[in-house]
Amino acid sequence: MKTMMLGLKEGEHVKVHCTKRTFNMEKDFEISVTVEDTDQLLSGAWLNISIIQVFATALSELCFHDDCHPNSIGFMCPEMISATMLKSDADRILLYMTRSMSALSSKTFILCPYYEKSHWMLLVLCLSKREVYIFDSQQKKRNLMIKEPLNNAFRSYKRLGGQSKGTKLTWIPAQCAQQPGSLDCGYYVMRFMYDIIMNHGNSQDLIKDFSRTLPYSPEEINEVKDFWADYFMNNVEFLA
Numbered sequence: 001m002k003t004m005m006l007g008l009k010e011g012e013h014v015k016v017h018c019t020k021r022t023f024n025m026e027k028d029f030e031i032s033v034t035v036e037d038t039d040q041l042l043s044g045a046w047l048n049i050s051i052i053q054v055f056a057t058a059l060s061e062l063c064f065h066d067d068c069h070p071n072s073i074g075f076m077c078p079e080m081i082s083a084t085m086l087k088s089d090a091d092r093i094l095l096y097m098t099r100s101m102s103a104l105s106s107k108t109f110i111l112c113p114y115y116e117k118s119h120w121m122l123l124v125l126c127l128s129k130r131e132v133y134i135f136d137s138q139q140k141k142r143n144l145m146i147k148e149p150l151n152n153a154f155r156s157y158k159r160l161g162g163q164s165k166g167t168k169l170t171w172i173p174a175q176c177a178q179q180p181g182s183l184d185c186g187y188y189v190m191r192f193m194y195d196i197i198m199n200h201g202n203s204q205d206l207i208k209d210f211s212r213t214l215p216y217s218p219e220e221i222n223e224v225k226d227f228w229a230d231y232f233m234n235n236v237e238f239l240a
Helices: 035-043 049-065 083-088 090-103 147-160 185-199 206-210 218-235
Strands: 013-018 029-034 073-075 109-116 119-126 131-135 170-173
Touching: 013 049, 013 218, 029 035, 029 049, 035 049, 035 218, 049 073, 049 109, 049 185, 049 218, 083 090, 083 109, 090 147, 109 185, 119 185, 131 185, 131 206, 185 206, 185 218
Parallel strands: 073 109, 131 170
Antiparallel strands: 013 029, 109 119, 119 131
């Protein structure tokens, strides 16, 4: 992969096609990936949003096309629900989250990679239980900007279905692997998503089934890097 990207100059990018169904968007779009993004992934540096988008796209395609893995998982776009977008275009993001819940109402879990204040975490939304599980690899008390908008979107989703009761989400911290370094959060979010799909897609009690606090091993992190690189090399489109 590094050799493939060597022909790009600093600031140039390639693209990975993403269908609208992956993140419940209104139309297909392209994910831009720069040589700096791939260098970050290979070196273990902090991860840009495009890396997480491509990884979630790869997992979504795996769920959609592979009968061996559960099609019970949906995704929200990490760029759309980021703290930056919530600040700049709150009304549009509220509509996006509500639309995503309606489109994914049959799914067991909706995976929401979320970025705020230079930190990645994974929010797992379980509509049937009205719960949000917070997979945070640097667990501490956080006043998440997304909490109120996601709660409001859930209320709108329930009301669209004609329900006025049970419209409050319960937010539950998950006992999950804790990162040893300061730059590892993106890799841990990728691993959380990978483990949920590979091992817990149909879990009836994700908090209990997933429970782990030991850091991921280098081999476990390399496994998700390899998964990302394999999908990327088979789907990348170089710009003319």
